[in-house]
Amino acid sequence: MVLFSTMPHSLFMALMTGAKPHADPSPTRKIYILIMLGLVTALAMMDRNILNILLIPIQNEIGASDTAMGLLTGTAFAAAYATAAIPLSRIADRGNRRSLLAAALAVWSGATALCGLAASYMHLLLARVGVAGGEAAANPAIMSMISDLYPPNRRATAIGCTLIGTGVGVFMGAAFGGYISETIGWRTAFVVVGLPGVLIALVIWLTVPEPIRGASEGGLTPDPDSETLRRTIRYLARIPSFRYIVLAKSFVQIASQAAMIWFPAYLIRVHDMSVMETGFWYGMAIAGATIVAAVLGGTASDFLARRGTVWYLRFCMFSMATSLPCAIVLAFAGSQQLALVMVFLYGTFSAMNTTPSMAAALAIVRPRMRGFMTAVVNFCFNFIGAGIGGLLIGALNDALAPRFGEEAIRYSLLSMPVVIVLAALFYWLATRTIEADVQTAQSPSATPSSDHGRIKDRDASMTQQPRDPRG
Numbered sequence: 021m022v023l024f025s026t027m028p029h030s031l032f033m034a035l036m037t038g039a040k041p042h043a044d045p046s047p048t049r050k051i052y053i054l055i056m057l058g059l060v061t062a063l064a065m066m067d068r069n070i071l072n073i074l075l076i077p078i079q080n081e082i083g084a085s086d087t088a089m090g091l092l093t094g095t096a097f098a099a100a101y102a103t104a105a106i107p108l109s110r111i112a113d114r115g116n117r118r119s120l121l122a123a124a125l126a127v128w129s130g131a132t133a134l135c136g137l138a139a140s141y142m143h144l145l146l147a148r149v150g151v152a153g154g155e156a157a158a159n160p161a162i163m164s165m166i167s168d169l170y171p172p173n174r175r176a177t178a179i180g181c182t183l184i185g186t187g188v189g190v191f192m193g194a195a196f197g198g199y200i201s202e203t204i205g206w207r208t209a210f211v212v213v214g215l216p217g218v219l220i221a222l223v224i225w226l227t228v229p230e231p232i233r234g235a236s237e238g239g240l241t242p243d244p245d246s247e248t249l250r251r252t253i254r255y256l257a258r259i260p261s262f263r264y265i266v267l268a269k270s271f272v273q274i275a276s277q278a279a280m281i282w283f284p285a286y287l288i289r290v291h292d293m294s295v296m297e298t299g300f301w302y303g304m305a306i307a308g309a310t311i312v313a314a315v316l317g318g319t320a321s322d323f324l325a326r327r328g329t330v331w332y333l334r335f336c337m338f339s340m341a342t343s344l345p346c347a348i349v350l351a352f353a354g355s356q357q358l359a360l361v362m363v364f365l366y367g368t369f370s371a372m373n374t375t376p377s378m379a380a381a382l383a384i385v386r387p388r389m390r391g392f393m394t395a396v397v398n399f400c401f402n403f404i405g406a407g408i409g410g411l412l413i414g415a416l417n418d419a420l421a422p423r424f425g426e427e428a429i430r431y432s433l434l435s436m437p438v439v440i441v442l443a444a445l446f447y448w449l450a451t452r453t454i455e456a457d458v459q460t461a462q463s464p465s466a467t468p469s470s471d472h473g474r475i476k477d478r479d480a481s482m483t484q485q486p487r488d489p490r491g
Contacts, residue, residue, distance in 0.1 A: 057162050058185035063217045064155050065189030067132040070197040073299045074206045090414025093281045100152035102403040109160035109395030117161040122225040128154025129217025136210035160391035168231040176379035180318020187310030191303040198299015261457045264450035266400045271443035273401035275436040282413045289426045291356045309367030321376035329458050332376035333451045340444035343369035351433040384457040
């Protein structure tokens with residue numbers, strides 16, 4: 021209280037209320053907001069993925085099996101993330117997204133630091149649940165804010181700009197984690213990586229304005245379908261292309277999560293790289309791949325989508341087709357150099373689907389549904405994808421180890437091409453209905469039909485004239 025009483029009134033009010041909402045931010049301010057959203061993405065990926073590079077040292081200390089570590093890095097994290105995402109996304113759709121983002125960042129950063137204090141496997145598991153719960157708010161808030169800052173034909177590029185933070189975060193987590201682990205210890209690595217996020221959360225609270233909802237599309241129109249959770253779920257469930265996009269992204273995430281968790285272990289076990297070497301070179305490869313994919317995937321798909329939203333999904337199919345051979349070659353790479361090149365190429369081609377798939381999903385829902393829609397996508401691809409990916413490879417490693425020893429992970433990674441083919445199939449199915457679903461989202465009186473995306477108008481039965489049987 022003494023501190024608050026001596027604080028200047030303007031500073032006190034700023035700390036209490038944060039940055040004010042802004043209806044039409046200038047281009048410069050929009051760039052600043054994108055940079056801050058990219059920084060949040062970087063911190064999320066750094067805090068989430070640092071465990072992957074520290075997996076072997078942690079495993080050696082606490083004595084857990086590959087299956088247990090797969091549960092820790094994949095299934096448990098995904099379950100907590102997916103569960104928390106649903107209520108937090110409704111806050112993103114109805115409340116202040118900037119404030120939600122700042123609070124969530126402070127929570128997951130603090131939980132990351134607590135991982136360094138874990139005295140047992142169970143303590144580490146609980147701390148990771150805290151990381152997952154905080155990060156669950158990030159994507160719904162970020163995607164909803166971007167939708168209000170940029171029109172549909174520029175969203176993939178804007179999303180790509182924020183996803184540059186993914187590559188930066190993965191590299192920082194891998195490189196810093198590997199270096200600090202070998203020089204000081206894995207516990208210190210968690211603390212050093214986690215604590216800066218608490219300070220960044222305060223900066224976001226004070227400097228990032230809350231965009232006016234619906235601003236990029238001329239303001240909000242009455243939307244009964246978004247008024248309750250039940251009606252919103254029913255609306256989303258009736259969009260054919262949305263169902264297929266969710267399934268496609270879920271299968272993409274199975275392969276992606278398997279790669280993120282087990283590629284470092286593959287480099288250490290099969291190619292005899294140290295933890296520090298793996299942290300630097302794997303981090304460089306994934307960071308470069310993610311940045312290239314974010315920029316290329318966003319700009320190229322936005323250019324193609326001028327011909328129609330369906331081109332976002334066709335670009336996703338191209339992403340899957342080009343990543344498939346890279347995954348196969350990577351599993352059987354005979355040298356460190358070839359393995360790292362394939363990590364880069366696989367990471368680039370597979371990640372190029374991220375921005376266009378989200379741009380397509382944002383185009384088929386209405387403004388007050390976008391946070392919840394993002395949470396549903398995250399729920400499915402984390403619960404299905406992240407939950408299965410890490411655990412699947414870990415279990416296969418344990419099953420194949422008696423026969424193949426350290427080489428078992430090569431054969432476990434061959435499960436990835438199978439799910440890549442399934443992802444491409446579901447993207448293709450979504451291309452058949454997406455244009456009709458976009459039209460439905462743009463019509464306040466229309467509701468989606470499960471019959472191949474045809475539009476049903478609430479008022480049609482009142483205004484449509486009987487057809488003349490004579491034609």
